[in-house]
Amino acid sequence: MKTAIFPGSFDPFTLGHESIVRKALPLFDRIIIAIGANTKKNSTFELEKRTQWIKATFNDNSAIEVLPFKGLTVDFCQAQNAQFILRGLRNPNDYQYESAIAQMNQALNEEITSVFLICDPAFAAISSSIVREIYLNGGDVAQFLPKAMKLDA
Amino acid sequence: MKTAIFPGSFDPFTLGHESIVRKALPLFDRIIIAIGANTKKNSTFELEKRTQWIKATFNDNSAIEVLPFKGLTVDFCQAQNAQFILRGLRNPNDYQYESAIAQMNQALNEEITSVFLICDPAFAAISSSIVREIYLNGGDVAQFLPKAMKLDA
């Protein structure tokens, strides 16, 4: 069984994230969306909310799980028997950051391979940090988020 | 069956290319290394040689095929029942070029997904064009090529 971890803080999960997961479905038997529960970084949306929104987005698909995680991504992969880490790329900066992380992860555990998909152009500008910034300034961010997500719910 | 096309001119096939294919093996059931037989571009190494070298490199693996191709990559994918295009990324420039190609390919055939792996850091500087340049200037390029390749053979 081919299992991939899709790690992130997803604060919030966006249309870009959704698009990467849907594109990855034919590639893997099981995709675990792993929400980093980093205690140091203050999140804008609570872990419980983020979990619930992502589950609602994919509630039609049994190949997708949503789990919180702490610690090293490669350790979480091993605990979940996942051989792959799935990541989306939006621009050259993403590439630079992600390629360094991928190479360090490979150094830590060479059994785990990072697999990259490229974001749909329509979603390439959407980043959680800009969405948060707009949200915190009172803007309407619904158009950047999966339909199943209701921020006010 | 998950089939990926790994297209390129492979003039010549390098350690970097080999590394991408080996990393991709757990991801796909069948990988077709598709040598672009572009009539406009003069190659340094003949198509027959390139085919023979790549076959020698992977002669232990029945999941890998080596085929020449002409025309659009997405058309070749369809002809081969391949749902994936496999590409390696070495640096941000590669990303920019590859992401544009991937988006155009998706526009031409949205059933086909481009999948990216990141080159091993030890091979990230190796490009076929620099290898050719060194070769044409009389330098020894053996260290940049798979062991099974004998340029003088």
Added chain:
Amino acid sequence: MKTAIFPGSFDPFTLGHESIVRKALPLFDRIIIAIGANTKKNSTFELEKRTQWIKATFNDNSAIEVLPFKGLTVDFCQAQNAQFILRGLRNPNDYQYESAIAQMNQALNEEITSVFLICDPAFAAISSSIVREIYLNGGDVAQFLPKAMKLDA
């Protein structure tokens, strides 16, 4: 009167180019789409065709002119009384190339200012060179071109 030159080889003119011109309309009183008639570079589409297609694309708008040009862009600006050069940006590589050209143009004629607009994300992957490549390989490129353009006409 604020006049901008939008120079390029437009081989062919794409949806991306069209989008930049339409976004620039509120900024300028007159936009001259200047088709570089570079004798050294072989074009895929004839100058006459390119001119006709662009005119058809904007035939509703008297603020837009289509003219061939040779020589330095800054000299053509001066001949046309244009104070601005309009350019679109699709990615960081475009930026690097365009910023060098803009700085050299400013060194040649400091009265002329280069103005940049950012391409719509949906069109950011479309480049004339990839469109040509697809066209020459028999692919259908209509979806990347303005509606008024009929390649076979």
Added chain:
Amino acid sequence: MKTAIFPGSFDPFTLGHESIVRKALPLFDRIIIAIGANTKKNSTFELEKRTQWIKATFNDNSAIEVLPFKGLTVDFCQAQNAQFILRGLRNPNDYQYESAIAQMNQALNEEITSVFLICDPAFAAISSSIVREIYLNGGDVAQFLPKAMKLDA
């Protein structure tokens, strides 16, 4: 009337900012330099000082206004009847950040167009953050700032 907002924290306003505004003058009838009064981010220089310095820099020009703002840039544009957002670009990283912001702003309000000018090469290395760092370490930053600004005043 063509009105552009030039938003930023301008902590401090540098020669690079001044250069962008002066280059933009022939393009717009009115330029509002909008100082982001972000309460979360601690500024090194007080809002009042920043306002006063920028006013002193352009005190000869009635087309330029200096105003504080809070909230979304697109909302401020609408409140000021500005159809354009003006931004300077210094390097490919700037481009990547700015293009994402511009695309999100366009998604929020498609009536507003972001317009980019390229920084003079002599000023491309000057960023407010490096200037602050030098200032806080006791270095002389006068050469990076408009003449009218007296940090000690």
Added chain:
Amino acid sequence: MKTAIFPGSFDPFTLGHESIVRKALPLFDRIIIAIGANTKKNSTFELEKRTQWIKATFNDNSAIEVLPFKGLTVDFCQAQNAQFILRGLRNPNDYQYESAIAQMNQALNEEITSVFLICDPAFAAISSSIVREIYLNGGDVAQFLPKAMKLDA
């Protein structure tokens, strides 16, 4: 005597840093590894530890000194009679950051020249910040650090 400052926070000093210093030895008579003792930024490893580790790494080489420093790098250069600042480059983002710093330093003191070496590809993904992140999450970082460094010592 050709003296270079190699400034950084070295939190921690990595194989990448060691590689840059060893590559630079034939270029300079004296290299001062200058540990930025920035009071604002909390370090993960104490200044004393960092100093001791770097000294242990190069204890065979009298051309290398290890010193803490505060304030502007160019002022520290002058105090140490150093004409050169040595920096390593790992990727295009490093280049963008470092070139801005180098140009500002040259503006502050044009007698001092920044000299860049390119990181060995095997070490290009190693950054102190990723190493810290792995360390704080309980991962084994020994493979990213010089042999003489014992984190638990």
Added chain:
Amino acid sequence: MKTAIFPGSFDPFTLGHESIVRKALPLFDRIIIAIGANTKKNSTFELEKRTQWIKATFNDNSAIEVLPFKGLTVDFCQAQNAQFILRGLRNPNDYQYESAIAQMNQALNEEITSVFLICDPAFAAISSSIVREIYLNGGDVAQFLPKAMKLDA
């Protein structure tokens, strides 16, 4: 004796090249400006002219030699007892190209170290290819070239 090769086609040698050489003088005892005499690439300016112009630019300095070269740069270094290759960097694209070349050169001969200096911001937009383009279109390129160079001489 510290000897560096500064290789290039210098077609033509620009203010940017001159600036890199002058910045490198305190670093090396001898700098050989090595003009690549590539037979495949047609040059705009003849090798003899290029040699003569560069000699005129540095005729005051006995530490600088000007020589043509063919073949691999590392072989030329060895023939000249040069331990260093000097290169200038203008932007992130330069970095990507140069770092790949430097890593390949190191693989071919690990005794030779590539040393990078960053171009003065005022000259960062000047590339030989843009200068050639302007020259061939009848523009005045004198401002981009060292004073000693007379294109019409």
